[in-house]
Amino acid sequence: MGVIKKTFYTGLLTGASVLGYLSFTTTIVSPLPRDDPALAGSAIRRFNVHRNPSTSDTCVKRIPLTKIRPELLEKDGDLVLEFCRGVWSGLGTRFQLASLARKYRGPATAGQLWTPTQFSESGFAKGTQMMDHFEVVEKTPTEIVVRCGDSPRNQGPRDSDGLFIISAVKDEAKGEVVLELKSCFFTSARxxxxxxxxxxxxxxxxxxxxxxxxxxxxxxGLTRRLF
Structure with a gap:
């Protein structure tokens, strides 16, 4: 019983520490403010044709420019691309990747991205499909917009639809890079x-x-490595 009790409390403390770290290093705003550009953007107007109510939020993280890998600041688009690569290839998506691969990976989805290596090397051009659940629908030097909610093989309206907007912007005045993950989920079928x-x-x-x-x-993956 002592070992079980110790394991339980260790797991509890570890979980609490992880949640505390996530909360301390990121900021959540929910729902998105009514004047948020995403709610009036071309992607939301294209897919949420009925202007249905949505579940929305944004997660924000700020990193000092001095901590960012210098080569990512040299060319427009490199910063958001590397951030996008990290989102999909990072540990945060591994469980979902494994679950979707068991269900949908096969000949019909062979042209999609399925592995961390593929994610980490992709240019995430418009039309890139991932895990039979995501598709890049817009790309700019500061934003990559990904449609979700159903298979990208279903290009029409959906009962479950949504957008992830992955962005990285330099705030020169504050000497920071501002990272955002915006989410907007809605029904587009009716x-x-x-x-x-x-x-x-x-x-x-x-x-x-x-x-x-x-x-x-x-x-x-955006920050300088010490070794």
Missing amino acids: KVEGIHGPMPGWMELLHRWYTRLWMVTGSQ
């Missing part, structure tokens, strides 16, 4: 009445912690 998004409260809470994990693991 008009939905009411003001509430499709995600229940408990799932929305879990999603916020999952986004924090994506942020922390995805941003690790």
Whole structure:
């Protein structure tokens, strides 16, 4: 019993420490402010054709420019690309990757990205499909927009639809890089009445912690290595 009790409390303390670290190093804003550019952007207008209510949030992390790998600051687009690579190849997505691979990896999805190595080397051009659940639908020097919610083989309206907006912007005035992971989930298949998004409260809470994990693991490759 002593070993079991010790293991239980060790796991509890470890979990609490991880949650504390995620909370300390990232900021969550939910829902997205009404004037957030994402809510009026071309991607949301293209896919949420019925202007249905959404479940939305953004996770933000700021990193001093002095800690960023210098080569990522030389060319427009390199910073957000490396951040995007880190999000998908990082430890934060491994469980979801394994789960989706068991269900959907096969001949019909052979042209999609499925491995951490593929994610870490991809240019994430528009049209890139991943894990039979994600597709890059827009790309700029500061943002990569990924559609989610269903297989990218279903290009039409969906009962479950959504967008991830992965961005990295230099704030020269504050000497920082601002990283954001914006999420917006909605139903695009039909008009939905009411003001509430499709995600229940408990799932929305879990999603916020999952986004924090994506942020922390995805941003690790942007910083200088000591050795």
